[in-house]
Amino acid sequence: MxxxxxxxxxxGPPLVLGALLIxxxxxxxxxxxxxxxxxxxxxxxxxxxxxxxxxxLEALVESLVTATGGLVLASVVAFGLAVVMAxxxxxxxAIYPPALLVKVTPIVAVxxxxxxxxxxxxxxxxxxxxxxxxxxxLVNAMxxxxxxxxxxxxxxxxLDASRAQVLWKVRLPSSxxxxxxxxxxxxxxxxxxxxxxxxxxxxxGMGQLILIANGDLATDxxxxxxxxxxxxxxxxxxxxxYVEARVLGWTAAERQQMGA
Amino acid sequence: MTSAPPTTPPGVAxxxxxxxxxxxxxxxxxxxxxxxxxxxxxxxxxxxxxPSGCGKTTLLRAVAGLLDPxxxxxxxxxxxxxxxxxxxxIGLVAQDPGLLPWRTVEQNVRLPLEVTGGQGDVAGMxxxxxxxGFEHYRPAELSGGMRQRVALARALVHRPRVLLMDEPFGxxxxxxxxxxxxxxxxxxxxxxxxxxxVTHAVREAxxxxxxxxxxxxxxxxxxxxxxxxxPRPRAPEMEESPAFFDAVRSIRAALTVDA
Numbered sequence: 001m002x003x004x005x006x007x008x009x010x011x012g013p014p015l016v017l018g019a020l021l022i023x024x025x026x027x028x029x030x031x032x033x034x035x036x037x038x039x040x041x042x043x044x045x046x047x048x049x050x051x052x053x054x055x056x057l058e059a060l061v062e063s064l065v066t067a068t069g070g071l072v073l074a075s076v077v078a079f080g081l082a083v084v085m086a087x088x089x090x091x092x093x094a095i096y097p098p099a100l101l102v103k104v105t106p107i108v109a110v111x112x113x114x115x116x117x118x119x120x121x122x123x124x125x126x127x128x129x130x131x132x133x134x135x136x137x138l139v140n141a142m143x144x145x146x147x148x149x150x151x152x153x154x155x156x157x158x159l160d161a162s163r164a165q166v167l168w169k170v171r172l173p174s175s176x177x178x179x180x181x182x183x184x185x186x187x188x189x190x191x192x193x194x195x196x197x198x199x200x201x202x203x204x205g206m207g208q209l210i211l212i213a214n215g216d217l218a219t220d221x222x223x224x225x226x227x228x229x230x231x232x233x234x235x236x237x238x239x240x241x242y243v244e245a246r247v248l249g250w251t252a253a254e255r256q257q258m259g260a
Numbered sequence: 261m262t263s264a265p266p267t268t269p270p271g272v273a274x275x276x277x278x279x280x281x282x283x284x285x286x287x288x289x290x291x292x293x294x295x296x297x298x299x300x301x302x303x304x305x306x307x308x309x310x311p312s313g314c315g316k317t318t319l320l321r322a323v324a325g326l327l328d329p330x331x332x333x334x335x336x337x338x339x340x341x342x343x344x345x346x347x348x349x350i351g352l353v354a355q356d357p358g359l360l361p362w363r364t365v366e367q368n369v370r371l372p373l374e375v376t377g378g379q380g381d382v383a384g385m386x387x388x389x390x391x392x393g394f395e396h397y398r399p400a401e402l403s404g405g406m407r408q409r410v411a412l413a414r415a416l417v418h419r420p421r422v423l424l425m426d427e428p429f430g431x432x433x434x435x436x437x438x439x440x441x442x443x444x445x446x447x448x449x450x451x452x453x454x455x456x457x458v459t460h461a462v463r464e465a466x467x468x469x470x471x472x473x474x475x476x477x478x479x480x481x482x483x484x485x486x487x488x489x490x491p492r493p494r495a496p497e498m499e500e501s502p503a504f505f506d507a508v509r510s511i512r513a514a515l516t517v518d519a
Contacts, residue, residue, distance in 0.1 A: 149356060149358050150356075150358075151354045151356040151357070151358025152358040152359075152360065154324075154326055154352060154354065154358065155352055155358055155371075155372075155414070155415075156375065157325075157326060157345065158324055158325070158326065158345055158350045158351075158352045158424075159345070159348060159350075159372050159375045159376060159418070160345040160346045160348060160375075160376075161375045165375055169360075169371070169374065169375070170360065173360070173362050176362075248362075250361055250362040250398050250400070251361070
């Protein structure tokens with residue numbers, strides 16, 4: 001299949017369905033005479049966005065910086081802890097319960113504390129994005145680091161390989177498919193974390209923009225903000241998938257083998 | 261318990277003395293290996309044959325230094341198995357080839373050299389096991405037999421003095437198995453390093469080995485030590501010779517006596 005045809009096959013059906021739904025929406029609002037502050041027609045939403053695109057994009061960039069900062073912070077800490085946990089059952093048992101506690105505690109409840117400790121700047125928001133993405137990375141990285149075939153470990157042991165050699169040459173590459181699976185979960189989560197934190201603090205990025213639009217009863221702007229966030233989430237996920245395909249080319253052959 | 265120093269006399273590559281092992285199972289201790297004495301001369305090809313669960317893998321793992329036996333001693337190349345590991349003198353091939361899926365064939369075979377920092381002829385090794393031309397393939401793109409050839413090349417590339425093989429052809433179809441036997445014979449007859457070969461295929465053991473040790477069911481003991489009187493180099497046609505049948509018959513007899 002040619003690239004153009006494959007692309008058409010890939011994005012064609014959802015595009016057609018999307019266009020159809022939007023047309024229905026426009027028609028519905030018009031026919032039923034629904035007031036614009038309950039459900040604005042899509043044409044109004046598009047107009048709201050293009051009236052001041054910079055406002056949306058600047059807010060989005062701010063949210064993305066917060067989200068990415070939190071994601072990177074969480075991933076580095078979680079992966080480091082996972083390396084420690086993968087090497088010691090005792091440390092795994094010690095670290096897992098507090099990590100689970102972080103996962104199950106509603107972040108909304110912790111936010112006032114974060115503001116007391118980290119002030120009104122960007123840090124409490126970054127930390128919310130970090131807390132929300134921490135657990136998937138920790139668990140996946142640990143499982144991934146342990147996912148090594150025993151036969152491989154035997155060979156490494158017979159060669160008197162050091163722990164560092166086993167980590168670099170065997171465990172780290174083995175963990176990558178799991179790390180990417182975690183990223184596919186935590187990348188959209190990080191954006192949710194950032195926007196929730198902006199909501200709670202009433203400052204910064206898309207969260208603040210939404211709060212203001214809500215206060216103005218500017219429903220068209222609310223919708224525009226939602227679509228901008230959705231597009232950003234799709235974009236981030238696509239980037240992860242692209243990098244994953246580049247880094248993990250070898251797993252494609254493996255999956256094919258298992259399917260055969 | 262006697263505590264002979266874990267070593268081997270000159271000319272002996274592998275020596276086990278009163279070697280026994282009991283696993284701590286979920287339903288109480290599980291004796292896998294009764295006290296076993298064993299000697300393999302340098303350059304000798306010895307097979308361990310026995311029913312499933314007779315402790316042959318346990319024995320091999322103890323020799324490789326992958327398992328700390330509950331009783332007895334293992335000497336390997338004049339020292340302990342762990343010392344032989346440190347000296348990078350062991351090659352290991354298991355039923356599961358244990359290749360790294362993200363590495364190419366060539367990179368997989370190079371692994372021992374990276375780990376040990378030693379020198380070795382990767383290209384020559386690939387040629388010897390018959391996978392030249394597949395250097396840049398990934399394991400998932402190879403058949404089971406080819407993967408096992410890669411595992412064999414990896415086990416030999418750092419020029420070990422002992423090759424330990426645990427049912428290396430166990431997962432292969434009969435045709436690949438036969439090809440691998442011939443390949444292994446050719447390789448071994450050129451190098452003559454010490455081989456301890458675990459299998460439950462009697463004919464395979466006879467065709468390959470100088471000596472076949474027959475083990476009893478759990479907990480495993482060595483119940484027979486049968487010398488194979490076939491000339492070297494061996495060839496698959498020898499499977500029709502009287503000496504071959506003699507060896508097979510003695511092994512079968514030893515296996516059934518205790519079953």
